[in-house]
Amino acid sequence: MDIRLITDEGARECEPEELPGLLARDDVLIWVDIQECDEDATRILNEVFAFHPMAVHNLAERNRVPKMHAYTDHVLVVLHAPERGERGHVHYVELDQIIGPNYLVTVHGPINAAVHPRAAVRETRAVLARIEKGRLHPKTPFELSHAIVSAVARTQEEYVETVTSDVWRLEQQVTGDQVGEPLDFLNELFRCRHGLLAVRTMAALSNAIYGRMTNLPGVSPTGRALVTDLADHFERVRSIADGEREYLQGVIEFYQTVLVIQSALIGQAQNEEVQRLTHASYAQNEEIKRISGWAGVIFAPSLIGTIYGMNFTHMPELGWALGYPLALILMALSSIGLYLIFKRVGWL
Numbered sequence: 001m002d003i004r005l006i007t008d009e010g011a012r013e014c015e016p017e018e019l020p021g022l023l024a025r026d027d028v029l030i031w032v033d034i035q036e037c038d039e040d041a042t043r044i045l046n047e048v049f050a051f052h053p054m055a056v057h058n059l060a061e062r063n064r065v066p067k068m069h070a071y072t073d074h075v076l077v078v079l080h081a082p083e084r085g086e087r088g089h090v091h092y093v094e095l096d097q098i099i100g101p102n103y104l105v106t107v108h109g110p111i112n113a114a115v116h117p118r119a120a121v122r123e124t125r126a127v128l129a130r131i132e133k134g135r136l137h138p139k140t141p142f143e144l145s146h147a148i149v150s151a152v153a154r155t156q157e158e159y160v161e162t163v164t165s166d167v168w169r170l171e172q173q174v175t176g177d178q179v180g181e182p183l184d185f186l187n188e189l190f191r192c193r194h195g196l197l198a199v200r201t202m203a204a205l206s207n208a209i210y211g212r213m214t215n216l217p218g219v220s221p222t223g224r225a226l227v228t229d230l231a232d233h234f235e236r237v238r239s240i241a242d243g244e245r246e247y248l249q250g251v252i253e254f255y256q257t258v259l260v261i262q263s264a265l266i267g268q269a270q271n272e273e274v275q276r277l278t279h280a281s282y283a284q285n286e287e288i289k290r291i292s293g294w295a296g297v298i299f300a301p302s303l304i305g306t307i308y309g310m311n312f313t314h315m316p317e318l319g320w321a322l323g324y325p326l327a328l329i330l331m332a333l334s335s336i337g338l339y340l341i342f343k344r345v346g347w348l
Helices: 016-023 039-048 053-060 122-132 141-175 182-213 221-308 323-344
Strands: 002-007 010-014 029-034 067-070 075-084 090-099 103-108
Touching: 002 016, 010 016, 010 122, 016 029, 016 039, 029 141, 039 053, 053 067, 053 075, 053 090, 067 182, 075 141, 075 182, 090 141, 090 182, 103 141, 122 141, 141 182, 141 221, 182 221, 221 323
Parallel strands: 029 103
Antiparallel strands: 002 010, 002 029, 067 075, 075 090, 090 103
């Protein structure tokens, strides 16, 4: 837990024992930054700040969607910033805030173990560096919160820009016919779409939150102007994400059309090949039928000749004067008969 007193000279670190006295003053701005809401931090939130129990619960637990709750003397705001993970996965890095009369409490996480801890404190560290270098002089909790949340909006916009560079690269691959494996390419297209949808959702919900905050009765005119500015920031990010998502959808549809055309051409080529093989098979069958027909025609007289050519001693036809011409006639009749049959059925 980092406790800082924000002054015109910068940020002075304080001890937890100083908090009750600082909170009792109206002329100071206190920034309490909690990287992990452990037991000590929860005790201070409950006992020193006396926050609403539901607010403390939201600070300690992970929140899946941005939210805003207004209590009697403080406002809880939950936001998310994107962090790119492996294979296009988008990690939701949570940043919780409680904005009070003279203090701002920021709580990070809980975060996924796959996310580097630096990602959780990226925006608050950037704002702290600006304060320490004298480039930022917040006077109220809303001014300090505005600086931090503006950094969150910039992180969302930078993420959209990163995904957009991937979209342009994928479009060049499609138009240049350098896609490679279609399934891998489609996966990459839909990973980009997932990233744009995730940031679009973050920005849209954040815009809705700050739109509601403009109507809170406890917000000063200056604070209301800052809240309106943040709502405009998130609306811009949402609009950019929507535009890039539509652009990406055009790339996806173009590639899907290419795949459909390629599939149709492949199918046509396969049909032509099947037809060619069918014709070849038909021609082969015709040749086989002709060969079989002639084989049958030749087989019948060969069979008769083979039997009569055995020349056994006790064959009755050996001494028969009409045996030889009758055998020739039988051979001729069997050949002619088979020829006429095969001719009628179309084999010859």
